[in-house]
Amino acid sequence: MRNIKSKTMSRLRKGVRFHPTEVELLNYLKRFLRGQSLPSQCPIRHADIYGDQPPSVILGEEKVGYFISRLKKLKNSDERFRRTCANGTWTGQTSGIPIDNLKGTVMGFRRNLKYTSKEKKQNSTTSWLMREYFVGDDFFLKNNIPKQDFVVCRIKKIIKEKKIKDVAVTEQDVAGIIEVMLLRETQKTKEKERNSNLSDCFEEIDWADDLLINIDDFGDIIGR
Incomplete structure (x- = not known):
């Protein structure tokens, strides 16, 4: 050689x-x-x-x-x-x-x-x-x-690489994963608040519809 x-x-x-x-x-x-x-x-x-x-x-x-x-x-x-x-x-x-x-x-x-x-x-x-x-x-x-x-x-x-819950990650990725999890929880909370506001809005619309119906009934009464 x-x-x-x-x-x-x-x-x-x-x-x-x-x-x-x-x-x-x-x-x-x-x-x-x-x-x-x-x-x-x-x-x-x-x-x-x-x-x-x-x-x-x-x-x-x-x-x-x-x-x-x-x-x-x-x-x-x-x-x-x-x-x-x-x-x-x-x-x-x-x-x-x-x-x-x-x-x-x-x-x-x-x-x-x-x-x-x-x-x-x-x-x-x-x-x-x-x-x-x-x-x-x-x-x-x-x-x-x-x-x-x-x-x-x-x-x-x-x-x-090390695995966390069957997902291969390195130690440097752990902090990033935690950050993503926290972000998802924040998004879920905001979604719940948004859905709650929409529900309140629909209730107000239903109340307005009832009011309009009552006004129409009042008109019928006057016309008699």
Whole structure:
């Protein structure tokens, strides 16, 4: 395994966010496979994704991380790869999905995987998803280089939110929910007052109608 030069490990400037497209990630992988260095501001690191470390250790405190890793075959003569990792397994959710560029050319492929731990932790609020990008055999033939089982991976940490009455919310949302509840109660009170006023108004109208009827009766009496 060739090492990614240390300059690719440098952090981005404050306020700069690394958010490459799928085509860009595949281009980074192709540069690596050709033996070319990655841009100095590219925070893609080398990691043994299918080694003896779980994703919580590999990703650390980050929510999203990008890594180049080598796939490991179950057997030398087997085309299948081993997906175990420390105390768990990366379970495939999809097979190779083609990734096209703007011209419609297939640049590579993507697999979606989810980490499943062998240790059943009750009330676990954290999970990990991964997108694994790889190139086809035609890339190695075209560039006249031996086939290498390297992939570039995007790992994302998912933290489940707390629930209040079966509604998923974060702690910051609690104050907002209380405010909405108070607003609804205020609206209900105003609605009751408005309905009460309308009821009084209808009673006054009924009284006026009775008065008009009595006046008509009085007219009849005079005309007699």
